[in-house]
Amino acid sequence: MTIAETLPAILVANRGEIALRIMRTLRRLGIRAIAVYHALDRNAPHVAFADAAVELKGDPPVAAYLDIPQLVAAAKASGAAAVHPGYGFLSENAAFPRALTEAGIGWIGPHAEAIAAMGDKIAAKRLAVQAGVSVVPGSAGAVAHATDAEAAAEAVGYPVMLKASAGGGGKGLRIVRDPAELAPAFAAAQAEAEASFGDGRIFVEKFIERPRHIEIQIAADRHGHVIHLGERECSLQRRNQKILEEAPSPFITPETRAAMGAEAVALAGAVSYDSLGTIEFIVGADRSFYFIEMNTRLQVEHPVTEAITGYDLVELQLRAAAGEPLGIRQDDVRFNGAAIELRICAEDPDAGFMPSTGPVLRLNMPDPTHARFDSGIAAGAVVTAAFDPLLAKLIVKGATRDEAIARAVEAASETCILGVTTNLPYLRRLLNLPAFRAGETHTGLLADAAAELAKPELSETDRAAMLAAVAARADTIRHALARLPEPLSAIGQWRNT
């Protein structure tokens, strides 16, 4: 049986670029694609592309895409054999696949127990330890006295971080580099935690300096096979959200990749994982790595893995859900070249990355022969505050990392979005940041390099060109020109672009 025979129609319970990207694979495999949409998205590209579309009600609009009963009803009514959740929304909510199963509808994702197990961060860490996965070393729970903290710090090695059990917002947090500073720092952290949370319990954890965020892509099936598809370097983040990802990581050696991959496969095996998933690690300067969490869904940045492995990850997900064996052994996986993804978001990096709204008045996409552009927007669309600010992803590949960067620069300059403010100019600056070029990324880099990444001054020539170009299009000038008895040929050179 082909996959289209097993799963003849799939409802995509998402919107924007990811809904469209999933539907492209459905179309290629001959599977009917069913879209859902809130009225605000009625004219969105994912609705236009789908074979059928079901409107969902929701107030606020985002609630439409989070409404399990409505989605189950839409899947039933449209004859969907299964639902693909995409990322975000209900993709990691175990209640959704459970409700679908009850209604006799399939789920393009892992079994609900795996989602639930990994959704609880403390339980996930415990599972990881049991599976032999490295976690950030620290005290086994809260430490009562400074002397206990000192013993724990000695055991994990300096520098250490003192963290409030009830913590958040940096309160009760201290980084200690010198054993002599530990006792006073412990007292201060305890007092601060007591004052902030009414809970002075403090625990000790190894402090990872300039950590990198590197994740391992897992693929599994319902027959017990699990493989990894290498890593993605995701250290470039603002407000803990990634904006540029690459594969492979310029920092990872084949040995570290193999070790991280083995631990990721072990953790997936521990929860009988049977779909696509990602295991996130933080990696220290010495390439020591520690489990953070597992994402039991398709990741935003999955295209960089597709670019260097040649696999369509959505297809792997669909095949696993259809009960087909993975058919790929670890030894079959090859990594070719380097890939970079830029996340183009409706936000203003020059105003603290505040989300922005407005119309897309002009949209130029990059040359598709050199770049993949996964987009959920079209010219004329209006970006509202109702949904996630991610508008599009630009993905490029090169034989080497330097070539991939050069292609990213080129594709980013070909791309143009005007009307709504986006972070595209900022991403262009980032591609030229020396630390990025050198592969010296870490999760604090964007904050550390804020001055280098600030909007540069416009040169006098460029400023004059900009003002002149706008002036020539101003109504008053056009009217004035109409009155000037000069050569008519000149005015013919002006076009409304």
Place this chain on the structure above:
Amino acid sequence: MAQHMNSVVLTAAGETAAIDVVRRDPHGLVLSIGGITYLICDDPQGRGVMLDGRVVPLRLVRAAGADEVHVEIAGEVYLVEIHSAIAAASGAASNDGVIAAAMPGRVVAVRVAAGDFVETGAELAVMESMKLHISLTAPRKARVLEVLIEAGATVDKGEPLIRLRETTTEEAADAPH
């Protein structure tokens, strides 16, 4: 600096500039920006504009019905506002008779008071923006209903300054001279 019909006032990145058309040239337009003249035309290959014979790549779009042009140049994006200084200078008031500030700036002088009768073209107030003086004039024969600002006030674009009511000939004739 006098404001005349062949000029436009633009604001970009917080700076306001007046651009004057010096002349039309067989190769494009000669404009004066801050006292420096430039020859500009569109790049025939569509990459941007030609400034003094050199290509400066840029892309732009003007929102329908808005006095704003979004420009991408040197990898960065700018919003350029077009101030209808000419309209203000020639005294175009909105239908409700409100004379509004065409651009952000300072009110230098107020020439009228509530109750005054004014002739078409009479100067009502003078505004200054980036050392550019703009005369706000009456679009038609009118009576000043209300003066909403004082000399020296800083105003935003679109802020109402003076309210007028169009007058009939008889009304104006009855006015004290």
